[in-house]
Amino acid sequence: MSRFKQLAQNMALASFIQDREFRLLAVRGMTKAIVKALDDHVITTAESERIDAVCGAFGLTANDLPQNIQHRFVKAHILRDIEDGRVRNRITIEGGVTPNLERGESVVWAFNNSKYFTTRGRARYESVSHGVSVRLMKGVYYRTGASKGQSFRTEYVSEEGSGCLLITNRNVLFVGRGKGVKLPFRKILSVQLYSDAIELHRDGTNVKPVVFKIDDPPFAANLIARLSQI
Numbered sequence: 001m002s003r004f005k006q007l008a009q010n011m012a013l014a015s016f017i018q019d020r021e022f023r024l025l026a027v028r029g030m031t032k033a034i035v036k037a038l039d040d041h042v043i044t045t046a047e048s049e050r051i052d053a054v055c056g057a058f059g060l061t062a063n064d065l066p067q068n069i070q071h072r073f074v075k076a077h078i079l080r081d082i083e084d085g086r087v088r089n090r091i092t093i094e095g096g097v098t099p100n101l102e103r104g105e106s107v108v109w110a111f112n113n114s115k116y117f118t119t120r121g122r123a124r125y126e127s128v129s130h131g132v133s134v135r136l137m138k139g140v141y142y143r144t145g146a147s148k149g150q151s152f153r154t155e156y157v158s159e160e161g162s163g164c165l166l167i168t169n170r171n172v173l174f175v176g177r178g179k180g181v182k183l184p185f186r187k188i189l190s191v192q193l194y195s196d197a198i199e200l201h202r203d204g205t206n207v208k209p210v211v212f213k214i215d216d217p218p219f220a221a222n223l224i225a226r227l228s229q230i
Helices: 002-014 019-040 045-058 067-083 217-227
Strands: 107-137 140-168 171-176 179-184 188-193 197-202 210-213
Touching: 002 019, 002 045, 019 045, 019 067, 045 067, 067 107, 067 217, 107 171, 107 217, 140 179, 140 217, 188 217, 197 217
Parallel strands: none
Antiparallel strands: 107 140, 107 210, 140 171, 171 179, 188 197, 197 210
């Protein structure tokens, strides 16, 4: 790796590239390398070690990378850890989110600015009338018949609150203002993926699915699927 760095510095010197520009180019190259490694959304041990070695040689840290690349890099490491049967604490919860965790439970990822939706039912009634009109005399009619009401039920998606969606090594937790939801992995039957949300179908009779609008639905679905198998 030291030889690779020396060759890069020699090329920069021959091209009249100053130190500041050289560092910017190193960051740009490292970013492209990480994006390439993350094509499959999971980073291997060999890829991780190679990236760490390059960053060490050029004096680069995670803070030098664009924030979206930092997040993708950490997410890839998390998925790799779970694939290897390990769950590590790679994030820190700050601010007003204070989930009540079980003993031995830890937060794997937090989705800020999430929204929680559920399906609700609405009933309406309509009156139905049946009858026959009988003519008694000119201009006078008498109507006989019956009237009864019928109930119709429709379903709609209701926004229940906004807050933070937490995925732990045991549960899916939603923490919002005046609203809290806890979904154990053992109760989740399936995860439906949408472009901007995930829908969780739960075990139980007459249990409605719940929907969480988040910024990275594929990662959330992947995370839940892998963690539920540990």
